[in-house]
Amino acid sequence: MKKLMLFLFLIPGFALAQTHEENIKKIFDEELRNGHTYSNLKYLCKEIGNRLSGSPEAAAAVEYTRQLMVSYGFDTVYLQPVMVPHWVRGGKDVVKIVNSEKLGSLELKSLALGNTIGTGPSGLVAEVIEVSGLEQLKQIGDQVKDKIVFFNGAMDPTQINTFDAYSGAVPQRGSGASEAARYGAKAVLVRSMSNRIDDIPHTGNQRYNPDLPKIPALAISTQAAELLSKSLKDQKNLRIYVESHGEMLENVLSYNVIGEIRGTEKPEEIIAVGGHLDSWDVGEGAHDDGSGCLQAVEVLRLYKKLGLKPKRTIRAVMWMNEENGLRGGTEYARVAKEKGEKHIAAIESDSGGFLPIGFSSTGTDAQRTKFQSWKSYFLPYQLWNFEMDGGGADIGPLKDQGPLLIGLEPDSQKYFNFHHTEADVFEAVDQSELELGAAAMTALVYLLEQEGMD
Amino acid sequence: MKKLMLFLFLIPGFALAQTHEENIKKIFDEELRNGHTYSNLKYLCKEIGNRLSGSPEAAAAVEYTRQLMVSYGFDTVYLQPVMVPHWVRGGKDVVKIVNSEKLGSLELKSLALGNTIGTGPSGLVAEVIEVSGLEQLKQIGDQVKDKIVFFNGAMDPTQINTFDAYSGAVPQRGSGASEAARYGAKAVLVRSMSNRIDDIPHTGNQRYNPDLPKIPALAISTQAAELLSKSLKDQKNLRIYVESHGEMLENVLSYNVIGEIRGTEKPEEIIAVGGHLDSWDVGEGAHDDGSGCLQAVEVLRLYKKLGLKPKRTIRAVMWMNEENGLRGGTEYARVAKEKGEKHIAAIESDSGGFLPIGFSSTGTDAQRTKFQSWKSYFLPYQLWNFEMDGGGADIGPLKDQGPLLIGLEPDSQKYFNFHHTEADVFEAVDQSELELGAAAMTALVYLLEQEGMD
Numbered sequence: 001m002k003k004l005m006l007f008l009f010l011i012p013g014f015a016l017a018q019t020h021e022e023n024i025k026k027i028f029d030e031e032l033r034n035g036h037t038y039s040n041l042k043y044l045c046k047e048i049g050n051r052l053s054g055s056p057e058a059a060a061a062v063e064y065t066r067q068l069m070v071s072y073g074f075d076t077v078y079l080q081p082v083m084v085p086h087w088v089r090g091g092k093d094v095v096k097i098v099n100s101e102k103l104g105s106l107e108l109k110s111l112a113l114g115n116t117i118g119t120g121p122s123g124l125v126a127e128v129i130e131v132s133g134l135e136q137l138k139q140i141g142d143q144v145k146d147k148i149v150f151f152n153g154a155m156d157p158t159q160i161n162t163f164d165a166y167s168g169a170v171p172q173r174g175s176g177a178s179e180a181a182r183y184g185a186k187a188v189l190v191r192s193m194s195n196r197i198d199d200i201p202h203t204g205n206q207r208y209n210p211d212l213p214k215i216p217a218l219a220i221s222t223q224a225a226e227l228l229s230k231s232l233k234d235q236k237n238l239r240i241y242v243e244s245h246g247e248m249l250e251n252v253l254s255y256n257v258i259g260e261i262r263g264t265e266k267p268e269e270i271i272a273v274g275g276h277l278d279s280w281d282v283g284e285g286a287h288d289d290g291s292g293c294l295q296a297v298e299v300l301r302l303y304k305k306l307g308l309k310p311k312r313t314i315r316a317v318m319w320m321n322e323e324n325g326l327r328g329g330t331e332y333a334r335v336a337k338e339k340g341e342k343h344i345a346a347i348e349s350d351s352g353g354f355l356p357i358g359f360s361s362t363g364t365d366a367q368r369t370k371f372q373s374w375k376s377y378f379l380p381y382q383l384w385n386f387e388m389d390g391g392g393a394d395i396g397p398l399k400d401q402g403p404l405l406i407g408l409e410p411d412s413q414k415y416f417n418f419h420h421t422e423a424d425v426f427e428a429v430d431q432s433e434l435e436l437g438a439a440a441m442t443a444l445v446y447l448l449e450q451e452g453m454d
Numbered sequence: 455m456k457k458l459m460l461f462l463f464l465i466p467g468f469a470l471a472q473t474h475e476e477n478i479k480k481i482f483d484e485e486l487r488n489g490h491t492y493s494n495l496k497y498l499c500k501e502i503g504n505r506l507s508g509s510p511e512a513a514a515a516v517e518y519t520r521q522l523m524v525s526y527g528f529d530t531v532y533l534q535p536v537m538v539p540h541w542v543r544g545g546k547d548v549v550k551i552v553n554s555e556k557l558g559s560l561e562l563k564s565l566a567l568g569n570t571i572g573t574g575p576s577g578l579v580a581e582v583i584e585v586s587g588l589e590q591l592k593q594i595g596d597q598v599k600d601k602i603v604f605f606n607g608a609m610d611p612t613q614i615n616t617f618d619a620y621s622g623a624v625p626q627r628g629s630g631a632s633e634a635a636r637y638g639a640k641a642v643l644v645r646s647m648s649n650r651i652d653d654i655p656h657t658g659n660q661r662y663n664p665d666l667p668k669i670p671a672l673a674i675s676t677q678a679a680e681l682l683s684k685s686l687k688d689q690k691n692l693r694i695y696v697e698s699h700g701e702m703l704e705n706v707l708s709y710n711v712i713g714e715i716r717g718t719e720k721p722e723e724i725i726a727v728g729g730h731l732d733s734w735d736v737g738e739g740a741h742d743d744g745s746g747c748l749q750a751v752e753v754l755r756l757y758k759k760l761g762l763k764p765k766r767t768i769r770a771v772m773w774m775n776e777e778n779g780l781r782g783g784t785e786y787a788r789v790a791k792e793k794g795e796k797h798i799a800a801i802e803s804d805s806g807g808f809l810p811i812g813f814s815s816t817g818t819d820a821q822r823t824k825f826q827s828w829k830s831y832f833l834p835y836q837l838w839n840f841e842m843d844g845g846g847a848d849i850g851p852l853k854d855q856g857p858l859l860i861g862l863e864p865d866s867q868k869y870f871n872f873h874h875t876e877a878d879v880f881e882a883v884d885q886s887e888l889e890l891g892a893a894a895m896t897a898l899v900y901l902l903e904q905e906g907m908d
Contacts, residue, residue, distance in 0.1 A: 029612045158483045160835055162886075195886065355809065355865050357836065381614055382811065382865070384838045411809050411836070411865070413886040432616075432649065432867040 020450065024377055024443045026306055031439040036301060038431045040068065040294040041353070045284035045426035052114075052281040053321040054086025054252035061277050062255045065293060065318050069259035072301045074316075076262070079255035082331040084321040086252045087115050089281055090245030093218055095189060098125060099239045100231055108224035111201035111421075112244040113173060113190065113217045114280065114324045115208070123243035124216075126186045130232050133172050134179055145184035148240050150232075151176045152191045152225050155416065162412040163351070166193055170204070177217035178209035187216040187242050191225035194416045199223045202420045203280050205324050216244050254320045256328045261300055263312040263449065270336075271448045272315045272346040272403075273299050273441055276322030276329075276394055283424035287415065291353030291429060292408070293318045295438040302442045310449040312344065319394040322350065329394030336401060343403035344453040347441060348392025352418070353434040354410035358383045359444060360390025363404035367453055371404060374447050383440055385409060404453055406444070408437055474904065478831055478897045480760055485893040490755060492885045494522065494748040495807070499738035499880035506568075506735040507775040508540025508706035515731050516709045519747060519772050523713035526755045528770075530716070533709035536785040538775040540706045541569050543735055544699030547672055549643060552579060553693045554685055562678035565655035565875075566698040567627060567644065567671045568734065568778045569662070577697035578670075580640045584686050587626050588633055599638035602694050604686075605630045606645045606679050609870065616866040617805070620647055624658070631671035632663035641670040641696050645679035648870045653677045656874045657734050659778050670698050708774045710782045715754055717766040717903065724790075725902045726769045726857075727753050727801040727895055730776030730783075730848055737878035741869065745807030745883060746862070747772045749892040756896045764903040766798065773848040776804065783848030790855060797857035798907040801895060802846025806872070807888040808864035812837050813898060814844025817858035821907055825858060828901050837894055839863060858907055860898070862891055 031037070048064060051057035062079065069077040095110035097103060112118070126148045131137045133153035137144065151172035159165035173190045180188045192202035199221045208214045220228065232238055257277065263269065275292020279285025296316040303310060320328035336343060347359075358378070361368050375386045391405030399405060410433070418424040485491070502518060505511035516533065523531040549564035551557060566572075580602045585591045587607035591598065605626035613619035627644045634642045646656035653675045662668050674682065686692055711731065717723065729746020733739020750770040757764060774782035790797060801813075812832070815822050829840045845859030853859060864887070872878040 028614075032611045157486045157886075160482075160890075355867055382839070385836070413809055413890070414884050417884070430868050430871070432611075436614075436867070 020377060020447065023308065023446060027302055027442045027446065028381055028439040030302060030306060031298070031435045032432070035298065035435045035438060037294050037298045037434050037438045040297065041286065041290050041429060041434065042426050044290045044294065045286050050279050050281050050283055050285050051277065052087065053084040053254060053278045053324060054249070055281070058254060058278055058320065062257055065257045065277065065297065069297060069316065072304055074259040074261055074300050076260040078258055080258055080332065080335060081253060081255055082320055082327050083251045084254045084327045085325045086249040087324060088247055088249060090118055090247050094123065094241065094243040095218055095220055096241040097231065097238055098241050101235055103231065108228060109199050109201050109221040110218045111203045111282065112246045113203055113206035113219055115206050115248060116177065116217045116244065116246040117214045118245040118247060119187065119216045119243050123241055124186055125239055125241045128232065128238050128240045130229055134176065137179055141183050144180055147185055148242065149176070149180040149185045149188045150228060151188060152229050154191060155193060155195050157195050162195060162416050165195065166416060169193055173204055173219070174207055175209065177206055177215055178212045181213045181215045185215060190217065190219050192219045192222050193419065194222050196417050197222045197226060200421045200423055203282060204420045216242060218242065218244055256320050256332055257318040258315060259297065259300055260313060260315045261303055261310055264309050265311040267313050268342055269312040269452065270315055270341055270343045271312055271445055272317050272343055272395070273445055274317035274319055274394065275349050276320070277318040278321050278323050280323055280420045283422045284426055286424050286426045286429050287352035287418050288420065288424055289322070289350045291434055292349035295349050295434070295441055298438040299442045299445050308446070312449040312452065314445055314449055322394050326393060330397045333397035333401065336398065343398055343401055345404045345406060345448050346395035346398050347406040347408065347444060348395045349408040349437060349441060350392050351408065351412065352410050352415045353429045353437060354414060355433045356383055356408055356410050356437040356440045358385030358388065358409050360388035360407040360409050361404055362389060362391045362399070367404040370453065377443065377447065378440065381436065381440060408441055410437060474831060474901065477762065477900060481756055481896045481900065482835055482893040484756060484760060485752070485889045489752065489889045489892060491748050491752045491888050491892045494751065495740065495744050495883060495888065496880050498744045498748065499740050504733050504735050504737055504739050505731065506541065507538040507708060507732045507778060508703070509735070512708060512732055512774065516711055519711045519731065519751065523751060523770065526758055528713040528715055528754050530714040532712055534712055534786065534789060535707060535709055536774055536781050537705045538708045538781045539779045540703040541778060542701050542703060544572055544701050548577065548695065548697040549672055549674055550695040551685065551692055552695050555689055557685065562682060563653050563655050563675040564672045565657045565736065566700045567657055567660035567673055569660050569702060570631065570671045570698065570700040571668045572699040572701060573641065573670045573697050577695055578640055579693055579695045582686065582692050582694045584683055588630065591633055595637050598634055601639055602641045602643060602696065603630070603634040603639045604643045604682060606683050608645060609647060609649050611649050616649060616870050619649065620870060623647055627658055627673070628661055629663065631660055631669055632666045635667045635669045639669060644671065644673050646673045646676050647873065648676050650871050651676045651680060654875045654877055657736060658874045670696060672696065672698055710774050710786055711772040713751065713754055713770045715757055715764055715768050718763050719765040721767050723766040723796055723798045723906065724769055725766055725799045725899055726771050726797055726849070727899055728771035728773055728848065729803050730774070731772040732775050732777050734777055734874045737876045738880055740878050740880045740883050741806035741872050742874065742878055743776070743804045745888055746803030749803050749888070749895055752892040753896045753899050762900070766903040766906065768899055768903055776848050780847060784851045787851035787855065790852065797852055797855055799858045799860060799902050800849040800852050801860040801862065801898060802849045803862040803891060803895060804846050805862065805864050805866065806869045807883045807891060808868060809887045810837055810862055810864050810891040810894045812839030812842065812863045814842035814861040814863050815858060816843060816845045816853070821858040824907065831897065831901065832894065835890065835894060862895055864891060
């Protein structure tokens with residue numbers, strides 16, 4: 001057997017695969033024994049907290065991750081300026097049924113959607129009308145005039161990948177306000193994007209159509225949505241009081257935060273790995289997306305700690321403003337093009353710090369085939385799914401520059417229990433799951449910098 | 455294309471596979487839309503709570519699951535008598551450093567191990583000596599005389615399957631007390647079986663060697679273990695006060711709870727699916743193993759709800775006394791043999807209500823090959839791992855009767871954050887993850903009753 005092993009080592013491919021396996025094991029072992037991802041995430045969540053674009057907390061997060069990467073001794077750490085929108089919630093959101101014959105006056109847990117205007121301090125009152133989504137709104141059209149439209153389309157619980165269920169339900173949140181305004185509605189309420197029936201409202205992005213009037217838009221908890229729907233069956237003329245205070249202020253100068261270790265053989269070929277540093281203005285942005293940011297920092301830290309020298313340049317990027325503008329991702333791609341940089345791959349972790357089950361990708365057949373051929377390196381760590389299409393919002397703008405776009409794919413069952421809510425806090429993240437994701441990203445970066453994408 | 459489909463339907467194997475796929479989809483959809491598993495688990499956890507063998511709560515759990523299965527209209531529901539040990543904790547456990555020069559008197563969070571004797575009401579005080587495990591204890595032997603032995607072997611954080619890390623560390627808990635007593639120790643403290651550093655002590659089973667003196671044995675939290683170890687480096691002569699009140703009472707009559715739907719074609723061939731109904735006496739036994747029990751009940755409920763008629767007999771079993779005696783599993787196998795029953799397969803869910811990633815198995819090559827050939831039915835539901843060896847403690851005694859033994863395998867990252875602690879409560883279980891496990895078990899039972907194991 002020993003002789004056979006010696007012989008096998010003379011075959012270059014075999015020896016290389018052995019080295020790769022060994023280095024990947026070192027990466028996982030080091031992360032699971034002595035990883036920094038979890039404690040760094042704790043700092044971001046507990047010392048800084050949520051960090052909507054343009055907020056002081058977002059600025060603090062920029063400075064924290066910059067200093068962190070400097071402290072780890074990466075070759076270069078720098079800030080990339082980007083102007084971001086600055087939306088503020090402006091006060092407490094209130095949604096209240098005012099004339100229920102059964103329940104009297106009853107408050108429903110709510111949270112204004114991002115980028116929305118407020119009602120003014122005295123709020124508004126109107127009759128409410130329920131629709132299942134944008135399609136039904138179109139059918140009933142003018143019936144919603146002067147009313148509050150209640151979008152009650154639920155996420156499909158039979159979708160095994162909950163992001164598919166989210167995609168199915170989220171259009172009512174993204175454009176429901178403008179579409180209802182088209183028919184003269186006064187405000188909209190949207191059922192929270194969650195499979196759970198609980199009392200936690202989920203905020204999220206909303207885009208006004210510039211050709212239509214702007215009206216206030218708020219999410220209500222799934223429990224509130226169930227109650228409201230039931231109450232409307234009993235009493236058609238329910239009236240609701242809505243008060244919200246959202247305001248879009250002037251754009252603010254902010255930054256993408258970038259750290260780099262230069263490649264030893266082909267430094268001009270770049271592999272970017274990152275997450276987005278901004279979050280919504282509730283909770284602590286732990287899963288969305290503090291996890292992705294600090295996993296990306298960890299990739300480069302593990303290189304330094306283990307003394308690995310990348311053949312190609314590896315870069316950790318904290319993109320700014322994924323949640324309500326994507327300005328950071330857009331600017332990053334613009335600058336890369338302007339500088340003539342060559343990204344061979346970009347990896348984003350923005351699906352939570354949950355158990356990693358694989359990587360999704362978008363690219364040419366050749367790129368994807370090469371990437372998928374590495375699956376066997378990950379099976380010992382229980383990452384098995386390399387077939388999914390995907391990538392990430394912030395790396396999307398790089399697409400026309402030709403890199404393979406890759407998304408870390410954690411199991412999705414619990415993501416929408418926390419997404420854009422008060423509940424997305426550090427305690428909702430499991431240390432081992434977060435670390436496995438960081439190690440998996442590092443292992444993939446390792447294979448990319450070693451083997452390239454030709 | 456339509457013609458080709460029609461043609462394909464004429465091939466019996468293809469049509470059958472189609473039917474199987476469709477029925478399995480019905481099972482998953484029904485469970486994810488309208489499952490009862492989660493609400494039933496809530497009842498068991500919140501209305502009954504923890505249920506150590508011999509306790510009034512264990513008796514209540516027997517009656518609850520019996521009535522539940524009766525209410526669902528299974529063909530037969532019955533209790534199988536079994537005598538079980540009745541250990542009681544007897545009072546509050548105390549572990550206190552009494553003479554630390556730095557810390558003075560300091561209590562360490564502790565929990566007596568199951569089946570242990572107490573210290574007596576006035577406790578005991580002795581010097582403490584740390585060992586890394588049974589091996590090191592053997593090396594130092596008589597040095598532990600009249601002392602408290604502190605077993606501080608940690609679970610290996612680099613094991614991706616945390617049950618492997620548990621297996622590596624748990625012998626010090628299982629037989630540490632007797633082995634230390636062999637050399638004249640007065641008591642033992644054992645580092646809790648967890649990868650997390652926190653202040654939650656984990657109890658668990660402990661077996662006295664009948665040829666050696668019995669001494670008290672308590673778990674301390676990992677945080678306490680780290681502190682104690684550090685303190686011992688500073689001060690060798692640390693003394694500790696230990697007080698515990700454990701007592702083994704007379705055996706008690708209890709029951710396995712069994713529900714059955716009789717097969718339409720080969721009723722003599724039995725497929726058992728279950729979990730264990732007893733738990734430790736802290737927390738609510740939510741993951742361990744309320745989840746497994748109510749998933750097993752759900753398997754048969756889904757058959758009734760969907761109008762599926764099993765070809766072979768399917769049986770849900772709530773085994774009693776897995777935690778500190780395995781009397782239920784042992785009796786179940788004895789009775790099956792006595793009655794000449796023929797189990798073709800037995801499935802146990804006893805690794806928590808977490809995200810299911812596959813099934814482990816123990817059986818002949820032919821049995822395992824057939825079982826593994828069904829993997830493609832499960833991939834759409836993200837169960838991918840069918841290669842693991844395994845099964846379950848309660849179904850182990852059936853082994854010599856020849857069934858394929860199968861374990862539901864959830865991802866293991868978080869199991870030992872909760873195992874045998876106050877933290878193993880209903881809120882620690884995710885609804886979708888629990889339901890995916892119940893649906894996966896039902897799908898596997900379906901394939902087994904349809905296809906058999908020949």
